[in-house]
Amino acid sequence: MENPPVAESSTLPEPVNFETHPDQYRHWSLEVEGDRARLTLAVQEEAGLRPGYVLKLNSYDLGVDVELNDAIRRLRFEHPQVRVVTITGGLDRCFCAGANIMMLRSSPHGFKVNFCKFTNETRCQLEDASAHSGFRFLSAVNGACAGGGYELALACDRIVLVDDRSSTVSFPETPLLGVLPGTGGLTRLVDKRKVRRDLADVFSTTAEGIKGKRALRWGLVDALAPLSKFEEEVRRHEEELKAETPDKSDRSGIVLSALEPTESGDTVRYRHVTLTLDPEARTARVLVEAPADAACPADGEAARALGDTWWIFRAFREIEDALLRLRINRPDIGLVLLETKGDIATVLAADQLMESQQSHWFVHEVRNFIKIVLKRLDLTAKSLFAIVGEGSCFGGTLLELALAADRIYAINDPDVEVRMAVSSLNGGAYPMANGLTRLQTRFLGTPDQTKRVLGESSPFDIDTAEDLGLTTSAPDSIDWEDELRVAIEERVSFSPDALTGMEANLRFAGPETLETKIFGRLTAWQNWIFQRPNAVGKRGALSCYGTPNRPELDYQRT
Amino acid sequence: MAINYSEKIPNNVDLSSDKRLQRALERWQPAYIQWWKETGPSDFNDADVYLRTAVSVDREGWAQFGHVKMPDYRWGIFLAERDKDRTIPFGDHAGEPVWQEVPGEYRNALRRLIVTQADTEPASVEQQRLLGHTAPSLYDMRNLFQVNVEEGRHLWAMVYLLHSYFGKDGREEAEELLERRSGNPDHPRILTTFNEPVEDWLSFFCFTTFTDRDGKYQLLALAESGFDPLARTCRFMLTEEAHHMFVGQTGINRVIKRTIEVMNEHPGHDVREYGAIPLEMIQKWVNRWSSSSLDLFGAEISSNASTFFAEGLKGRAYEEKKYEDHKALDEAYEIDVWTGERITKEEVPLRNAMNEVLRTDYIEDNRRQVEVWNKTLERAGVDFRMEYPHRRFNRKIGMYANGHFDPQGNPVSAEEWNANKALWLPTPEDEAYVKSLMVKVHEPGKIAGWIAPPSKGINGQPFDFEYVKL
Numbered sequence A: 001m002e003n004p005p006v007a008e009s010s011t012l013p014e015p016v017n018f019e020t021h022p023d024q025y026r027h028w029s030l031e032v033e034g035d036r037a038r039l040t041l042a043v044q045e046e047a048g049l050r051p052g053y054v055l056k057l058n059s060y061d062l063g064v065d066v067e068l069n070d071a072i073r074r075l076r077f078e079h080p081q082v083r084v085v086t087i088t089g090g091l092d093r094c095f096c097a098g099a100n101i102m103m104l105r106s107s108p109h110g111f112k113v114n115f116c117k118f119t120n121e122t123r124c125q126l127e128d129a130s131a132h133s134g135f136r137f138l139s140a141v142n143g144a145c146a147g148g149g150y151e152l153a154l155a156c157d158r159i160v161l162v163d164d165r166s167s168t169v170s171f172p173e174t175p176l177l178g179v180l181p182g183t184g185g186l187t188r189l190v191d192k193r194k195v196r197r198d199l200a201d202v203f204s205t206t207a208e209g210i211k212g213k214r215a216l217r218w219g220l221v222d223a224l225a226p227l228s229k230f231e232e233e234v235r236r237h238e239e240e241l242k243a244e245t246p247d248k249s250d251r252s253g254i255v256l257s258a259l260e261p262t263e264s265g266d267t268v269r270y271r272h273v274t275l276t277l278d279p280e281a282r283t284a285r286v287l288v289e290a291p292a293d294a295a296c297p298a299d300g301e302a303a304r305a306l307g308d309t310w311w312i313f314r315a316f317r318e319i320e321d322a323l324l325r326l327r328i329n330r331p332d333i334g335l336v337l338l339e340t341k342g343d344i345a346t347v348l349a350a351d352q353l354m355e356s357q358q359s360h361w362f363v364h365e366v367r368n369f370i371k372i373v374l375k376r377l378d379l380t381a382k383s384l385f386a387i388v389g390e391g392s393c394f395g396g397t398l399l400e401l402a403l404a405a406d407r408i409y410a411i412n413d414p415d416v417e418v419r420m421a422v423s424s425l426n427g428g429a430y431p432m433a434n435g436l437t438r439l440q441t442r443f444l445g446t447p448d449q450t451k452r453v454l455g456e457s458s459p460f461d462i463d464t465a466e467d468l469g470l471t472t473s474a475p476d477s478i479d480w481e482d483e484l485r486v487a488i489e490e491r492v493s494f495s496p497d498a499l500t501g502m503e504a505n506l507r508f509a510g511p512e513t514l515e516t517k518i519f520g521r522l523t524a525w526q527n528w529i530f531q532r533p534n535a536v537g538k539r540g541a542l543s544c545y546g547t548p549n550r551p552e553l554d555y556q557r558t
Numbered sequence B: 001m002a003i004n005y006s007e008k009i010p011n012n013v014d015l016s017s018d019k020r021l022q023r024a025l026e027r028w029q030p031a032y033i034q035w036w037k038e039t040g041p042s043d044f045n046d047a048d049v050y051l052r053t054a055v056s057v058d059r060e061g062w063a064q065f066g067h068v069k070m071p072d073y074r075w076g077i078f079l080a081e082r083d084k085d086r087t088i089p090f091g092d093h094a095g096e097p098v099w100q101e102v103p104g105e106y107r108n109a110l111r112r113l114i115v116t117q118a119d120t121e122p123a124s125v126e127q128q129r130l131l132g133h134t135a136p137s138l139y140d141m142r143n144l145f146q147v148n149v150e151e152g153r154h155l156w157a158m159v160y161l162l163h164s165y166f167g168k169d170g171r172e173e174a175e176e177l178l179e180r181r182s183g184n185p186d187h188p189r190i191l192t193t194f195n196e197p198v199e200d201w202l203s204f205f206c207f208t209t210f211t212d213r214d215g216k217y218q219l220l221a222l223a224e225s226g227f228d229p230l231a232r233t234c235r236f237m238l239t240e241e242a243h244h245m246f247v248g249q250t251g252i253n254r255v256i257k258r259t260i261e262v263m264n265e266h267p268g269h270d271v272r273e274y275g276a277i278p279l280e281m282i283q284k285w286v287n288r289w290s291s292s293s294l295d296l297f298g299a300e301i302s303s304n305a306s307t308f309f310a311e312g313l314k315g316r317a318y319e320e321k322k323y324e325d326h327k328a329l330d331e332a333y334e335i336d337v338w339t340g341e342r343i344t345k346e347e348v349p350l351r352n353a354m355n356e357v358l359r360t361d362y363i364e365d366n367r368r369q370v371e372v373w374n375k376t377l378e379r380a381g382v383d384f385r386m387e388y389p390h391r392r393f394n395r396k397i398g399m400y401a402n403g404h405f406d407p408q409g410n411p412v413s414a415e416e417w418n419a420n421k422a423l424w425l426p427t428p429e430d431e432a433y434v435k436s437l438m439v440k441v442h443e444p445g446k447i448a449g450w451i452a453p454p455s456k457g458i459n460g461q462p463f464d465f466e467y468v469k470l
């Protein structure tokens, strides 16, 4: 963390592109060898997303994490036979120094939060691949491992630390920067690794970190390996982890080709999704279209043969890309209108296949992927309205988009034919971060209602939808346009900060999980600390780090 | 077990009534002796060496000479006298009374600074452990061992601070200082330079000239520390460091002298025919060791350096004497920045440039030393001049590590670098030649053919004195 100070810039000059490919990686390299893969981090110092900071000591910015996100995705779809993935540092005695401090300091607040959110999601996806897709992740910590670097290690199934009597794992955020390890580090420490709270306290306030033997004793790492036998030991742990996973050698991967949407003015057009921005109204519209000509694959293998052209898979990849663009590149947009178009039967046919062929790895992976995209939607800090209008197809998997929304507006008019539908996938294929389905979360106090909804075996009209508690408001066609306009105008007039907080509170009813804690704590605490003068004020710790000035803290506790 | 501490461990820290320190040393001292016997100049454990021992910090006490077996050497703990009115000389706390105890908020940073410095002391002993076998004379062998035992004492000095001021963590760090090993693939010493083997005497003289001088500048910076025990410890260590540099500087000078003699005796011949070391070859050794020693000062622009200065932990060399503005807060410092294509000037806040400030002073000091060697050449009427290479040359740490530079500091391409490397740095053939000269001369008054005898002996003794009784 040796960078010259830079001034905060208020806007992002260049929109971030979330599509990449291993051939284009600048920081990570992905090598696959049979059932083993290796992800090596060797950050190019000068290749940050923006000018003004140097990515020293394997520190990262969003661009580095976009590559990691891509690599995990490709492992799951392109290399499904892989069973163990080793993550290691490609620089001499340096694993990863965490998020780049100068980058954080020079970023506007909203970007900081969204950056942390994205990196959190990436780490959760590591854990998801371990839990659901027969991957094991080994963190081979070959040197300095600080902050976000250790958080990355924490997301893996096993951490091996080089024991050279000087390398440490550390969380220097609190003592050095006056902020928190923002990528779920503290939560994973006590909740996942179950490190004793007082030891976690000492660890999180010791800037230089904890070395080998003690790190092992405290449960901060799982094993130590001497420098000269490091590679050998890493191999041994790989074999052990591999033994925990099923043989997947009969799986052959698909190719994920680039989405490459066409952009013109305020419209981003994908194959099945259109993102339309209305900056003046601070709204955006995400329209998902179920294709009319989509023949449903006969079985899992046929779906695999379609690969990334299978419409339901492709549509969710496009939704994800649109969401990420909205989050990072368009802080000005406050409300997203979720719309669908097409024949509800097309959606239900896809759902039917995803249910009956769920034991096929590819179908399983697609279901899982849709789950992840829906979680991103839940975590998007923008108001979400589902618009169930004429020609829409909110059924089954696409109904989840509506269920993820803060409100559902449906047109209810005898002259307008609108149907909604459920499928068995609404009953458990797409759990939220809280471990419940969106229906369960919606009807937390009335579990019977969930059963009733799931009992609807065929598409139903809006009267029924209202009765089932699926609509927030269902005006007729005379009121429809005006009611929507008023609701939208009202929504974007509220304080965006209050809305973000309110929505995050209302969306996640039900039990706490590691995941809800990670994101909840991030929103609540890190968001707050990142705003406080003790971090970002003129003499705040984050502002002063790396400058000639020492922080001057206000010692009043809140 | 009653130990007579002041007898066994000379000190001016009142060890005999310091229970905490006694308890810590009871464990550490045997481990230290074990370390010395195993990884010090172990083949000479039984030799009687004419060594200087410090038994007190006053005039008579700090330099007592006598023959002693190295494992029986009385490593002591000495701090320079305390100045009751001393105030913190620099940084945000400038002018406040110095700290006699470690301030809690700086505890970890101070420990890191002390451990990093401490780690170099035993490292150099390990690096030099086999040199006794090829000593060109008993006088040189004795000097080597004197340097070794004093580096051992420097370790003691740092361990004293860890034991006395850093509790359990400090005791653990002290133990680990004996566990890391120079060049060990599993637990190497912290800094790269201290993992490079010192296998020939030309390297030893270069090491004691350039690397020990890095030690001097680190100590000068720490001698300004607001943590008074550290400042006082380092001030006393500096008196010993001067001797190490003396060994290096006079060593190189004597090698040059011998080469000149051979040149004069056999004009027109390659001095190698007569077992001397060509001046160009000496220059290559100088290039190698001066560049690797420059790495020890760390990155050119450093937030750590800024923090250490701001907090009053590590200052500039001669902070109190040399500077007026001890806050160094509003000043800028111009640094040559390597963009990957060219050198540009950039202003950075002075505090962030503290590594570079210290490195610059160090370079000046080295230049003066090289001029002393050039005086020898000049007096002998030889045209060749030694050169101190540019700070950008052959660096492995800092921004210049990302490019190639010739010894004058000009950027060169990778091809040029590879084409000229053999002219600038020792080649395997050079090393083989120098190694071939390394034969032991263990008879009093005799000396190897590649180096001239010293102009005077140690402590008024003649050159043919039996400095080491083997």
Ligand SMILES: [Fe+2]
Pocket (backbone or CB within 6 Å): B121, B150, B151, B154, B215, B241
């Ligand atoms: Fe020393």
Ligand SMILES: [Fe+2]
Pocket (backbone or CB within 6 Å): B151, B212, B215, B241, B244
């Ligand atoms: Fe020394």
